[in-house]
Each structure stands twice: as C-alpha cells, then as structure tokens.
Amino acid sequence: MSEALLERPQAPLPSPPPVRRGLRRLSPLTVVTWLLAALLAFFIAYPLVQALLGLIGLDAVPGQTADSPWGVITHPETLRALLNTAILVLSGGAIAVLIGAAFAWLNERTNARIGWLAEVLPLISMFVPSLAAAIGWVFLLDPDVGLLNMALRGLLSPLGISLDEGPLNIYSWYGLIWTYAVFLVPFAYLAIANGLQSLDPSLEEASRTAGAGPARTFFRITLPSLKPALGSSIMLVVVMGMALFSIPVIIGTRAGIEVLPVLIVQDVTQSYPVDELSALSRSAILLAIVLLAGFLQRRFVGAHRAQAFATIGGKGSRASTTELGKAKWPARVLMVGYLAAAAVLPFLGLVLVSLQNFWSATIDWASLDFSAYAEMFSRPVLREGMRNSFLLATGCATVVILFAVLITRLTEYSRGGAPRIVDGIVKAPAAIPHIVFALALIAAFGGPPFGWTGTALILIAAYIVMYLPQATFYSAAALQQIGRPLVEASSVSGASDTRTLRRVLLPLMVPGLVSGWALIFVLMAGDITASAMLASTRTPVVGFVMLDQWSHGSYPTIAALGVTLTVVSTLVVMTALRVRNRYRLR
Template structure:
C-alpha cells in the first residue's frame, strides 16, 4: 500500500480584469464615520468658545471683556485662594493614595476583598452627598460628632462644646482630600501592579526597612503614575463644585468654580464674559499641572513592567501591619461610613439636631420624596441619563478603540489625541463650551435632556476610551485576525468575536461612567433645571433652602440607586469574565514583558 502524498494547494484565482478594486468594508466606513462624529462633537464646542475668547465670533467685543475679567484683581484674588486650597489638598491626596496603593498592592497588610474596594468606594457616593454628610457630622452647633462629644462628657457632669467645625478652611481642605484620593489611587494602583519588584527586593536585601524602601525606591520609580495622578487630581480639584458650594460658601472661602457657576446662574442674562474669563484661569492651572507632569515623567524615574510583578513576595510589615490596616480602615470610615451614617440618621429625624431622638425616628421623609414630582423626575432622569450616557459612551468608545488600535491609518493617532482632549480641560470650561455651542441657534438645546446627555458623554468620554482600549488590547491579535483568515467581514468579527471578549472590560467601564454621570453636580449646576432636573441639582436646591432631613433622604436614595445599578453591572462583568475564561479562577502567570513603560505612553 503506497503512502499518501501531500499535494500543493491550487493557486488562488487571479483578480478580475479591468482593475477591479475590493469593495470597502462597511464596518470600517461606519467606524471612521463614528470617529469623525465623536471628534466633531468634542472639537466644535471648544472651537466655538475659542472664537469667543479670541474675538472671532459674531460679538468680537466679548473677547476684551473676557480678558479683562481674567486679569481683574478680584479674579486673581480668587485664583490665589483656589490655588492655596487645591494644590495642598492634591498633594496630601496623592500621598494618602500612594500609601493606600502600596499597602494594598505591595505589602502583607491587605484586608481581603476590602483592599480592592475601600480606596474607590467613595466614588459610589455622589460628591455632594459626601460633602453634606460631613456637614451633618461636623457642623458647629448641630453636628452629630459634636453632639456625641458633648453627650459623652455630659455623662461625667462636664459641659463642653463640640470641637468640630466643618465650615472652616481646614474643614473644606479635609473634604477636598477625601474627594481626590480615589482618582489618584486608580492611577497609582495600576503603577504599583506593573512595577518590577527587583529594585525593592534589592533594597530589602541591603537592609532597608519597608518605609525607607517605599520612600527611596518605590515612589521614585513611579514617575509616570505619580505624574498622571498629579494631573488628574489637579484637573478635578480645580473644577470641583459640589464640595466648595456646600462647605466653602459658609466657610467664606472663594473658589473659582463657584464664581463661574454664579456668573452663569445668578444673573440674567448670564455673565458669559466673566464665566469665560474665570474659565481661562482654570485652564491655565491645569496647563501648569500638565507641564509639571511632563517634567516629572521626563526626569528619569519611570515604572518598569517586569515579569515578576504578580509573583513577587509582598513586603512584610511586621508589627506595622496593624498600623497599615488601621490607616486603611480609618480612611474607609472618613470617606464612606461616617458620611453615609450621618445621612441615614438625619433622614430619619423629624428635624436635624445633634441630640438624636432615637425613640422618635420616622420614615416620613422617604415617603414624602416619592410624593414630590420634581424629586421623582430627578431620580428617574439621573438613572436614565446615567444609563444612556454610559451605554452610548461605551459603544462609541469600543468602536473608537477598534479603529485607533486595530488600524494602521495615519488618522488613528489624530482620533486618539482628540478623544483625550476633554481629560485635559476642566469640566466647567467644557460645560461652558457646550453652552456656547448648543444653547443658542441653530441648535436651541438649552434646558433639554439631550444637551445633558451630549455634554456628559463628551466630558467623560476619555474615561470610556481608556476602559474600552484596555479591553481591546487584552484580546490577542491572533483572535482579532482569526475572522479575516476565514473571510468573515469586519462587522461580523467585531460583533461575534471582539465584543464578547471585550464585554467584561466594557461593563466595568460602563459602571464607572454611570457613577460619574449619576452623581455629578458640576455639569448639572449649569445645564440642569426645573425642566430637566437630576438628583444633584435637586440636592443642591434642598440644601440651599435648608430642608435638611428630606435632603438627607434624597442623598441616601441616590447613593442606594447608584450602588444597586453599579453592583448589578459589576456582577454581570464578573459573570461574563468567568464565562469567557471557562469558569477558571486560577490566576495565570502573565508573559514576561521586556520593555519599560515609555514616558510618551503614559496618558491620562
């Protein structure tokens, strides 16, 4: 019996004569149209506001008013006060986030599952709810902590006044730090996970203690991550509105974000020139932070991705392990547990008082919320707008990630750069740009939910792109190219192969976007109103009118809704991830990368 022979496959059929060209793939055309639409949505408002500032619009006289407001003594004084608040708060937040990330990622002081959720748990609470929670805790006369302090000493017959006063510069500074820590932590924790432990192990072998190793070896090696975290906390800190309006107003601390919102909402017609002038100062501060970040990452220190990162032995802290865990728990109490407890207690009181009437608590304020049409509309709009923005943002971001990282076109870099612009511009400045571009003719979107969705999607689009890109690059190129080998169209390959594999990362990004949108007050303060209310807008309105127990009840309900929706989304992501990996929970050892992270690859 003769052995079988292998035959050379027949050559492929030649292309048809007449110079016939391959028809363009419909998905690629759609993808580039989506990229162009996203870039236009971002660039058009920014271009509109730039024309106003440079005097190229229909009202050229506004440019001189804008520059006059930006250079006025009052504006510069407010800028100085803002810098003295935000810069120290950002540095302290960066230090706290660094310690938390180091404890959770590099030491034996992790507290189980709490290590992963504790630093970012405050992001599930709307910033305005957290700030109001601390008002209920530390107001000078009716604060619950002051009441507990006075009641404790009253047991011994001593009459003392509570020592806490949130309506001071120090109180405002404290809450600012709590607001900024989670954003710095996200960047720094990723840096710690990617850091090669060889240098740290060498320092320990040389006799350096854990804290000395952290100070002299670990942190200097995290240049890109520290620089990125610095830029993030400065951008968010300078544009933060909810905390200064709740605490800073009564503390008599002037902040640029409050002045901008008041210029647009406290006068009719809105003082657009003043708002734009102050917005330029915000942009200047973020630009300075960006230059500092570039200088930091180019100074020589950088994080190296090493193959031993996930398999290295954690640093043993010995007796300091309990101190590190106590630090983590203390942060959790200050940032999450205590404010939520204060909101719940005040929401059950008939009137806000430091002496809690435990036997006379009531649910009437919760019942009253759902009898109020504006409140129910606000809750519904917050959930619907959050779901819409998160869904639209992640769908668009998935397509943009596919086109920018799955193509070799020269336009890929342009699209990627444009989609990162909103991350470098303060949120209030971007919101002003959308007002300038879409409120008047020909669009006339002022006071509509459409404008809210459009603005939120653009403002938070960089976060969506970062999550979608991470999910895309985690799908190996072999799987991405498998469809093309078998002649599957680009669109079908995207739907049937890429999206299912990217779904866990996309779902996590969806949850993050939903939290940002549903709990936002900054954009809502300028774009929401009685015709399109959202929860943050109504919470501020109740706070300004002094109806504190209903306000606390609304903050609790908003936090509960956000937590439920995000928990469902993250649960689906976890289920999808286990389904994709075949139910295996064993940690796989990653391949050993050989290249260091370039400073040009670090983006925010």
C-alpha cells in the same frame, strides 16, 4: 482558558495579511468608527471654538464684574478666588495622592490586601456623590447643630470641658481641605494602582534578591518606575479639583472661602443678564492652569515609561507579595478606618437627618420616620430628578463604553498618525474642567439654531464627551490585556473585524468594561458640576434638585435624596463586581 494552554508550542501560523493587521482596508466597522470619531471631534472642538469666539466678541454690559476679559482676570474677586482654589487643590490633592499611593501599594504589593474589599475601599468615597457627601459632612460637623459635634461635646463635658459650639468646624480651611482630599483619593488611587499593575515585577524581585529590603526596593525601584502613574494621578487631581463645585458651594460659601468654579456658576445662574464675559474669562483661567499642569506632567514624566503589561496569551508575570509581618493588621485597620471616616460617617449623617422632620442635633428616636422618603417619591420634581439621573446615567454610560471600545480598537490596532490624532481628541476632555466644558456647550448649543438650553440633549452631549476619557482608560486597559496573536489568529481564519470584535475581543474585555461602566454610572448619576448649569426645571436631575432643595432649607429631603442615590450607586458597583468576577472565573 489556562495560560499553559495558550503558551503551548504550536505549529507556526502563516503571517496574517497586512491588510487585516494594519486595518488598512476600510471595513464597515472601521468606517463606522471613523464617522463616530468625526462626530466626537465636532462635539469637542465646536463648543470650545464657539466659547473662544464668544469671549473675543463679547461687550461689557452694566452690572458685570469688569468691562474686558483682562479686567475680569485681574479683578480682586477673581484673584482671591484663584488663590483659594490653588490652596485647596494643592493641599487636598497632595493628601489625596499620598493616601491613594498608600492604598495602591498595600493592595497591589503587600499581604495587607483584604480580599475583594480591597478593590472597593479606595473608591468608597466615590459611592457617595460629592454633593451628598458635602451635605453629610455639614450635618455632622456644623459647629452649632452638627451631630458629631454634639456627641463630642457630650463626651468632653464630664471631663470639665464645656463648649457652646464645635469642637470641630466644617466651615473652615481644614474642613474644606479634608473634603477635597476625600473626594480626590479615588482618582489618584486609580492611576497609581494601574501603574503598579503594569510595572514589571521582575525589577522589584531582582532588587530583593540582591539583598535590598522592602523600603529600599520601594524608593529605589518602585517609586522611580511609577513616575508616569504619579504624573497621571497629579494631573487627574488637578483637573478634578480645579473644576470641583459641589463641595465649595456647600461648605466654602458659608466659610467665606470663594473659589473660581462657584463664581463661574454664579455668573451664569445668578446674574441678570447672564455675565458671560466674567464666566468665560474665569473659565479661561481654569483651562490655562490645566493645560500648564499637563505640560508640567509631561516634563516630569520625561522618558520614564513603565513597561511589560501582563497580557492574556503573553508572558506577563505576577508580582510577589511583600510580607508586612506585624504591620499587616495595623495597615488593615488604617484602611478600614479610612472607609469609616471617608464614607460611612457622612452617609450616617445623611441617614439620621433623612429620618427627622427637621435637622436637629438632638435626636428624638421615637419621632424618626420615613416622611422625607415619601415626599421624595410624591413630589413630581424630586421623582423626575431621580428618574432622569438614573436613566441618563444608565444610557450614557452604556453608549460611552461602546464608543470607547470602538475608538480604542482603532487606536490600538491601526497604524499611522491619524489614529493618534483620534486618540488625542477623545482624551482631550480629560484636560478640560467640566465646568468649562459645560459653559462651552451653552455657548455653542444653547441658542439658535439648536436651542438645547435646559434640555436632555445638552445633558447627554455633556455626559458623553466629559466621561469618554475615563471610558477609554478602562477600555484600553482591558484591550491591552489581550494578546495580539488572538486577534491575528481570528483574522487569519477569515473572521471579519465585526466578528472578531464580537467573538474574541468583547468576551475577554467584559471584566474591565463592566468595572468602567459602573464607575461612569456613579459619576454621571451624581454629577453636579455640569448639571448645575445645564439642567433645568424642565429636565431636572438629582444634583440640580439637591442644590435647589439646599437653597430652600429642605434638609430632610436633601438627605433622603443623598441616601437613595448612594444606595443605588453602591448596589450598581457591587453588582458590577459580581459580574466581573464571574467572567474572570470562566
């Protein structure tokens, strides 16, 4: 349906009944949504309350880090890990925000955009699960047997530079900071790109009309207007970085750089009896830091709000493209170069090791085979791990998107304070590090009367609650693109809320919902932060299995799992993009 048709002058419609517009009458759909909101509130609040009560009532047992929460918090091991975590998150996060902002501006405001590939490039590192990516970088940059290091030593040898190891070392501060930054770039990009899409382009056009150049317009108009988006991106990288477990457990442990998430998982999985006091106390530190970051974000953003969302049936305008001139192709080369450095290199490392019988820097091309893949499909625990991950990701991503649609419809089209409370509740997990929430789930549902420890139920609860904020982000963005007059017209014509949702809202929301579903599928399928504590040999998932194989030194098998997971994730995302584009063309 064209914009011209939607904006054609028509006879004024009668004002819609306030019962419909305000959703004051509790329709069956609204009742179901309120019940769903109450259920979600229980699964969010109850675990956190149980964890807090458990922390207050815990007594120290022999062999634990300290005999009180304050003793754990002030313990030298905890303070050292806290400092290391802060350094990695601040430095890696700053790099991620810079790269994400550059990608967002190039894709949304300049002629350097590379067609459909522009939508994939900033998110490409997300296709390789964080655990697989960390292992891929180890295969490349191990100082002794790293494939890339071996190639670099071969190139330097004719120049008279002879090295026994290196020249690069992934087990270092710069190696960790680089991998943190690559992991965090997609989260920074999504927030900033959304801000640019929502920014009123007339402000920038007025600046250029007044004679300001691209640089002056960017720093005087665009950047100040992006304060909410920048605040969101900083908040996202802090939350994700503070809870990141996969990269530091693979790289940081060997480098001697301990971080809080690794210590928390070790308190739960490697201590006997389980060191609940240390785990809960250290989790409280992470939660306090994230809450402080949220407070600072709100202060930073202040009263600046980007306005004027482009809407279907509204008067949104399209931003004009900034011509980069001769800088266009260098910008494109930089974007493609990032693709190669962030995702292609570690993926190639995984592929090469998966074809070897054992990890070796010297590649015998004649002996490469698919035995690791055969083992992956023949061993029950590996096969079940893959199957469980894909089934859980498919089912939970679908449920989360449907929940998000219902909740977003309620919060966007309802009046009063209650919908705002619901909106705050469903978005609260975004401010809770995944590792903290996983520990809270164990405290709440692990023991009697639930007994969910190591079962699929606790994984399902974790995935739905942890990734609901991301789903509501996509659902709200899709709903905000739909003009309210379309919904009001459906109500005036006598359609029920359910019929309006099915016949008006959902068809127009499909492109945004498909994108959100694909992203959540990738995150769930490759999850390791929660899976490391919640999965078990009874209900294995890929992240849990890969971590177990790493501890046993089964490197080709790990690589085969990583390659398979990456290929499936990429195929899912590419299929989702095709479906989305097909709906956009209708």
